[in-house]
Amino acid sequence: MTFPTCLERLKQLAEARSSLLCVGLDPDPERLPESVPKSVAGIGDFLREIVEATREYAIAFKPNFAFFEALGPEGMSLLQALIKEIRAHTPVIGDAKRGDVGHTAERYAHALFEIYGCDAVTVTPYQGEDAVRPFLAHRDRLVFVLGLTSNPGASDFQLPNLFQDVVRKVRQWNDHGNAGLVVGATRSEQVREIRELSGPMPFLVPGVGAQGGSLEETLRDAEDGSGLPCLINASRSILYASSGTHYAAAAAHAAQGLQEQVSRARNRGSASV
Amino acid sequence: MTFPTCLERLKQLAEARSSLLCVGLDPDPERLPESVPKSVAGIGDFLREIVEATREYAIAFKPNFAFFEALGPEGMSLLQALIKEIRAHTPVIGDAKRGDVGHTAERYAHALFEIYGCDAVTVTPYQGEDAVRPFLAHRDRLVFVLGLTSNPGASDFQLPNLFQDVVRKVRQWNDHGNAGLVVGATRSEQVREIRELSGPMPFLVPGVGAQGGSLEETLRDAEDGSGLPCLINASRSILYASSGTHYAAAAAHAAQGLQEQVSRARNRGSASV
Numbered sequence: 001m002t003f004p005t006c007l008e009r010l011k012q013l014a015e016a017r018s019s020l021l022c023v024g025l026d027p028d029p030e031r032l033p034e035s036v037p038k039s040v041a042g043i044g045d046f047l048r049e050i051v052e053a054t055r056e057y058a059i060a061f062k063p064n065f066a067f068f069e070a071l072g073p074e075g076m077s078l079l080q081a082l083i084k085e086i087r088a089h090t091p092v093i094g095d096a097k098r099g100d101v102g103h104t105a106e107r108y109a110h111a112l113f114e115i116y117g118c119d120a121v122t123v124t125p126y127q128g129e130d131a132v133r134p135f136l137a138h139r140d141r142l143v144f145v146l147g148l149t150s151n152p153g154a155s156d157f158q159l160p161n162l163f164q165d166v167v168r169k170v171r172q173w174n175d176h177g178n179a180g181l182v183v184g185a186t187r188s189e190q191v192r193e194i195r196e197l198s199g200p201m202p203f204l205v206p207g208v209g210a211q212g213g214s215l216e217e218t219l220r221d222a223e224d225g226s227g228l229p230c231l232i233n234a235s236r237s238i239l240y241a242s243s244g245t246h247y248a249a250a251a252a253h254a255a256q257g258l259q260e261q262v263s264r265a266r267n268r269g270s271a272s273v
Numbered sequence: 274m275t276f277p278t279c280l281e282r283l284k285q286l287a288e289a290r291s292s293l294l295c296v297g298l299d300p301d302p303e304r305l306p307e308s309v310p311k312s313v314a315g316i317g318d319f320l321r322e323i324v325e326a327t328r329e330y331a332i333a334f335k336p337n338f339a340f341f342e343a344l345g346p347e348g349m350s351l352l353q354a355l356i357k358e359i360r361a362h363t364p365v366i367g368d369a370k371r372g373d374v375g376h377t378a379e380r381y382a383h384a385l386f387e388i389y390g391c392d393a394v395t396v397t398p399y400q401g402e403d404a405v406r407p408f409l410a411h412r413d414r415l416v417f418v419l420g421l422t423s424n425p426g427a428s429d430f431q432l433p434n435l436f437q438d439v440v441r442k443v444r445q446w447n448d449h450g451n452a453g454l455v456v457g458a459t460r461s462e463q464v465r466e467i468r469e470l471s472g473p474m475p476f477l478v479p480g481v482g483a484q485g486g487s488l489e490e491t492l493r494d495a496e497d498g499s500g501l502p503c504l505i506n507a508s509r510s511i512l513y514a515s516s517g518t519h520y521a522a523a524a525a526h527a528a529q530g531l532q533e534q535v536s537r538a539r540n541r542g543s544a545s546v
Contacts, residue, residue, distance in 0.1 A: 064377060064380075066377045069380070070380045070381070070384040071388075073353060074346070076346040076349050097397075099370060100370050101423070101424035101426070104299070104340075107342070115344075128429030131426050150374070151374035151375060151400055151404070153400050153402040153404050154400065156402050157398060158400075165429075169429055
């Protein structure tokens with residue numbers, strides 16, 4: 001008996017939940033609703049409520065390792081427990097952006113996939129092939145390599161040309177069909193170019209909500225005919241949709257809104273083809 | 274009363290211990306001496322013995338976060354305890370190669386410097402200025418940005434030109450004088466070029482032992498007149514100097530050998546000036 005790969009599961013959920021939404025889990029102590037205790041247990045309960053409230057609209061959850069690492073070893077225990085709970089119903093993308101030489105990358109891949117149980121991860125390409133391959137060797141998982149990110153600093157090195165080199169290499173390294181790319185939605189001029197260079201593989205697209213990228217353009221330009229052109233990530237606009245006590249309902253409302261926007265944009269896209 | 278910065282402490286130790294040696298702590302379960310139990314506690318005892326045996330020859334210890342992360346949350350507790358013990362006598366470089374957008378980088382910096390207590394860290398530059406600045410904002414610590422690394426994959430993106438752009442930018446961002454660079458010793462043709470571009474700042478140089486870089490050339494080309502041109506890192510050649518029961522004595526012997534090599538090479542260098 002074989003189990004579906006992470007990519008297959010995401011495609012099934014994209015169909016079943018009519019969504020491409022990924023909900024980012026960035027528990028920032030300074031932005032938590034006032035009623036949430038600033039303890040590890042309090043943050044855990046908050047995140048569990050958010051997950052329950054939004055899971056019907058999402059095809060993935062993306063915990064950001066930095067925010068758990070900043071809570072100390074206890075935060076890592078929470079992360080481990082949380083991933084185990086979530087992946088019972090929805091795939092988990094470990095947003096850790098690890099990247100190091102071969103034998104160290106192998107340990108990071110082991111940590112993220114086997115110890116913390118992530119279905120997918122984000123990886124930094126600066127150190128090249130031997131830093132990325134140990135992640136890709138986990139064939140049933142998915143590896144999103146940073147291509148062109150949505151932050152201002154992307155223009156320091158990624159632009160004008162480095163991101164193209166990265167995309168070409170990731171395509172070359174994709175022996176098992178489990179590579180993907182992080183592509184910021186604020187880079188709308190480049191999404192189509194990246195798709196042409198990458199061929200079919202999933203994109204993880206941050207920056208649609210708070211950072212102001214256009215959803216419709218991104219979806220159109222990222223289309224690859226696979227049924228899973230990209231995951232649209234939203235973190236803060238869902239997690240902190242309300243600072244009051246009704247934060248879970250507000251998060252559900254924000255997630256549903258984005259899911260509907262994605263669904264409408266995709267329907268318009270296919271109607272126009 | 275002001276405390277010495279990490280850079281000042283390293284310079285003092287370089288003088289006092291007549292060394293530039295940094296001992297990397299990469300506890301790989303598959304390479305541990307046979308007599309060491311493969312448990313977190315067993316690994317902890319092993320690392321403490323190595324630290325005690327080598328500290329008189331070293332000016333820094335560099336735990337590699339990947340190997341602790343792969344031991345689960347318990348491994349992170351060990352790492353936290355170990356850093357606290359080591360930094361009482363010797364600065365600790367957290368080799369974590371983190372790198373992410375501004376608000377996430379701020380959390381990683383908090384985790385590494387405040388929660389885990391590192392005196393210095395390694396950082397990946399792919400996401401640019403807003404990914405690096407939150408680390409540099411911790412003025413009393415030291416931030417080694419990946420410049421040109423010693424692994425084969427360095428030729429995928431860093432060469433031929435990207436590493437120069439990174440070095441120039443790091444120099445620009447170095448407002449508080451607490452930036453450094455990771456420069457692989459296997460790149461001997463480029464060490465001098467990087468020094469010319471960087472101006473005075475410490476290099477962290479892996480790849481001298483197991484990876485075959487030349488110590489004498491590296492030290493000559495890295496010289497910046499500061500008394501701390503570079504830290505020479507050795508990990509596996511010290512940690513796994515013996516697989517027998519006398520691993521601590523073997524590690525001390527290997528560390529002393531490197532310390533003497535560094536000392537001789539530097540004396541020859543200054544004699545020839």
